[in-house]
Amino acid sequence: MHEINAEELLLKKGVKPTPQRVVITQYLLSTHSHPTADEILDEVKNALPVSLSRATVYNTLKTLVEAGVIQEVVTEPGRSRYDANVSDHHHFVDTETGAVFDIPAEVITPVRATLDERFKVDGYKVVFFGRRQD
Amino acid sequence: MHEINAEELLLKKGVKPTPQRVVITQYLLSTHSHPTADEILDEVKNALPVSLSRATVYNTLKTLVEAGVIQEVVTEPGRSRYDANVSDHHHFVDTETGAVFDIPAEVITPVRATLDERFKVDGYKVVFFGRRQD
């Protein structure tokens, strides 16, 4: 089992690994829950030694997205979620709980679209919705 | 060419056709631009005889979504867009301008997913992203 090191990851992506950036990255690497900025602030502030302001959480998330360390995921109106899984994947949203699950690109059929030639498609995202049992 | 009547549509869907609801519905039927609540308020307030408050715009949009007259579309963080096209369709987002275009379900290949049996899928939405030329 290979353990991912947040600090090494930041260095590899060209982001200076400050303590705040490291703990936010560690937290995102440790969970599959697609947390919101507010959930990240609560978790990291309460569990870790470094002080952390709201502005730093938002600054850091923007920096990490721009560097390709994490991605922003929008599954519901009103707030963004963040995801350290930057592999090619899609999402399943439980419509009762709002929980978000990863769906690897390999387990779905590729989407082919016959569009007007003026549409230059760079990519696509699929969001499945339904219930996840248990 | 068949012209859709907002008032008849509301009656058919069981929504009392008040003047405010009618003009909002008319505006949404008249555009393909997937406007935000604020854009709807600006358009309808300036161009139409009836007075209109922000609360009514939000109340009406919620009522129309619940009745199946329109749908809410989330393509970007921070705000919802509204769509009188309730046929089965997906969206293309121009990543430069933010413009949203309809993609009928028939022009894409159906998405088949091989998922853990605990996922009970009710449906899915595809968002394409790229540039739309001209």
Added chain:
DNA sequence: TCTGCAATTAGACTAAGTCTAAACTTGTAA
């Protein structure tokens, strides 16, 4: 050690959306 820039901070601010309590509208019954 000094210096300068990047990063962090608290809190003011903005924007999208919700809530509340009062006023208005409409239908129905006395």
Added chain:
DNA sequence: TTACAAGTTTAGACTTAGTCTAATTGCAGA
């Protein structure tokens, strides 16, 4: 025709997610 009830609209207060600002802190290089 008036009275009432239920549903709708309203202005504006409020909440929440996110941004901005100006001051402070941390740190790498000279």
